[in-house]
Amino acid sequence: MTMLENIRGPQDLKALSYPELDELSGEIRQFLVQAVARTGGHLGPNLGVVELSVALHRVFDSPVDRILWDTGHQSYVHKILTGRQDFSKLRGKGGLSGYPSREESEHDVIENSHASTVLGWADGLAKANEVLGREDHVVAVIGDGALTGGMAWEALNNIAAAKDRPLIIVVNDNERSYGPTIGGLANHLATLRTTDGYERFLAWGKTVLQQTPVIGQPLYESLHGAKKGFKDAFAPQGMFEDLGLKYLGPIDGHDIAAVESALVRARRFHGPVLVHCLTQKGRGYPAAEQDEADRFHTVGAMDPLTCEPLTPSGGPSWTSVFGEEIVRIGEERPDVVAVTAAMLHPVGLGPFAARFPDRVWDVGIAEQHAAVSAAGLATGGLHPVVAVYATFLNRAFDQLLMDVALHRCGVTFVLDRAGVTGPDGPSHNGMWDLSVLQVVPGLRIAAPRDADELRAQLREAVAVDDAPTLVRFPKESVGEPLPALGRIGGLDVLHRDEEPEVLLVAVGVMAPVCLQAAELLAGRGVRCTVVDPRWVKPVDEALAPLAEAHRLVAVVEDNSRTGGVGWAVGQALRDAGVDVRLRTFGIPEQFLAHAKRAEVLADIGLTPVEIAGRISAALAHEENDR
Incomplete structure (x- = not known):
């Protein structure tokens, strides 16, 4: 019997030694590769959080302590450790969801698989604990990619306002969301990753200077008094501490003992704590580690040895047709630029970025900013194409309405994954855009039926410069052409x-x-x-x-x-x-x-x-x- 087969719930982890936990982590990775290869799903993110998930469930007592997962595509290990090891129908009808699901387990608190929301949830749960006098812990796990979302920072602003309200934030820092994390926050976290650390410097100073006759003690006291300045110089975690968050890290997220030690310290602290863990997306699976695009963020059913797909693609995808056509349009029109929100390759903008690197912007998980920035680009004389998943445009409704449409900006929104998407579950179906957007004055919406129409209507959309336009298509292969017999009006x-x-x-x-x-x-x-x-x-x-x-x-x-x-x-x-x-x-x-x-x-x-x-x-x- 394997180590993994003995795990029926989080309590089974408590008695294991660290060598046994390392063995278990290896078995979990083997299980993930084999299971996800059969069904498809989020592989890379879960390979990267094995040790972190184990440590969380050893230190905290789920479900009494609430462990919340932002986005949730890294929750497979959490499912395994909480008694859900039947992955035979993962993301399939009657099988496990690809995200946390309240229907599946009491260990799943939230199941909204849209990013950057977990800190708001955690803030509310911590406040509820305070009002009701509960002493259980609230732990929010958020990736560095999700921290690029504005909602995360709105929540941090509120969390930090209560200095004595316990709440633990675990930053799973793998430098990626779908692709590499971008922006000022990414640069800041990169600095933290590559810094030896202030605490080690201060410990050295205490030892050396206190042994120095006459001037040693005064110098050490001055050094300690200047703690904030030195911390910013040697380990610039000041951004978090300026907000009022106790900062622990950076910590090797694949060292269970180190992660546990930090989490225990965080659990004892009577206030908001941020635990910064460094992890590697796709860890333990060479094919994922070497994939520079997205480290196998999502895979279809495949051979785990060769990574070849097990089922034929069924022809070109809608996404690839869009990706090819937008490059052609870009060749013809230098004013056409592209914007996306942390999904450059999933929405088909990779070829455009390769051809026109100075005309594409990935703004991170910030759809609201994408829409407003596009309004500015249009006002500045360009024609921006904003490409996102249909379900994610819900977040930017106000900006589309008030910033783009009200100002009659020529912005084209391209919605991938429109309609029923299927395996990704309720949060990812793009089933609301044609309803929500009906109320936007001046907006024109195209729904192409085949590849030829997608190419034609995309061109019609970008030709409109005095009002917003939108083109939507589903997540599937493009079918056979359906030529028209004629036209009545439009x-x-x-x-x-x-x-x-x-x-x-x-x-x-x-x-x-x-x-x-x-x-x-x-x-x-x-x-x-x-x-x-x-x-x-x-x-x-x-x-x-x-x-x-x-x-x-x-x-x-x-x-x-x-x-x-x-x-x-x-x-x-x-x-x-x-x-x-x-x-x-x-x-x-x-x-x-x-x-x-x-x-x-x-x-x-x-x-x-x-x-x-x-x-x-x-x-x-x-x-x-x-």
């Missing part, structure tokens, strides 16, 4: 029967689903028109007269039904005085469990069979009412 007609009864409005990648639904309906004697609106905001004026020529209109979108494109189409039809029956198909107003994209779409009824069936039922009901 609507592409993809299919049209003689004397059609049903108008299917296909939003973006739901076009193939609608075409298959139309085929099924034809088999039931129902004639259809299928159109792709291309630009879903504002609703094209040609839609109302076209809808009037049909008995029923059905809008199909991979966005929330609440306030989405279907809602906007209904409003446009009412405004035009068109009284036609309307059915909307989209994502219900709920958080979706993790599973494959196709499985999620089937569960919520976004399949050709379900859509055709419900349309047939609606027509039959209408016949019965006559």
